[in-house]
Structure formats: structure tokens, C-alpha cells
Amino acid sequence: MKVNCPTCKTQIEWSEAYEFRPFCCKRCQLIDLGQWADEAHAIPSDKHQHDLLPDNIDVEEVEAMLAKAAKNADDFFQS
Numbered sequence: 001m002k003v004n005c006p007t008c009k010t011q012i013e014w015s016e017a018y019e020f021r022p023f024c025c026k027r028c029q030l031i032d033l034g035q036w037a038d039e040a041h042a043i044p045s046d047k048h049q050h051d052l053l054p055d056n057i058d059v060e061e062v063e064a065m066l067a068k069a070a071k072n073a074d075d076f077f078q079s
Contacts, residue, residue, distance in 0.1 A: 001013070001014045002014070003021075003022055005022065005023050005024040005025075005028050006022055006023065006028075006032060007023060007024075007028035007029075007031050007032050008024060008028050010024045010028075012024050
């Protein structure tokens with residue numbers, strides 16, 4: 001089966017010979033990844049980013065959990 005690279009549209013054969021499939025090469029794969037990271041690509045949603053967070057977040061509780069996790073990580077690496 002032949003498919004077009006999503007980035008450059010080069011036609012490739014869908015086989016194990018193309019380790020970066022559906023992309024033709026690592027470069028095209030990284031370009032696509034960069035577009036997702038820059039949010040040029042996105043999965044459509046009716047919700048906005050801030051709507052995904054619960055309203056009852058206690059900032060002090062979150063900071064305490066993060067501090068505890070950091071301390072546990074330090075203890076782990078020191079032993």
C-alpha cells in the first residue's frame with residue numbers, strides 16, 4: 001500500500017522498510033511533532049483549557065504535595 005507523507009506529501013510504501021511511517025523520514029516526523037508542540041495541530045474540543053481544571057483547586061495543598069514529592073525524590077537519589 002502506498003501513502004503520502006503527512007508533512008512533505010512524498011509517496012512511500014507502507015512497510016517495515018520505512019521506520020518513520022507514516023512519515024518518509026525522521027525530519028518530517030520531527031516537523032510534525034514540532035507543529036503539535038506549537039499547537040499548530042490540535043484535536044478539536046468544545047472545552048477550553050481552563051474549563052478542564054476543577055474549580056476547587058487548593059493552591060496551598062498542591063504546593064505542599066509538590067514539595068513532598070520533591071523531598072521524596074531527593075531522598076531517593078541520596079540513598
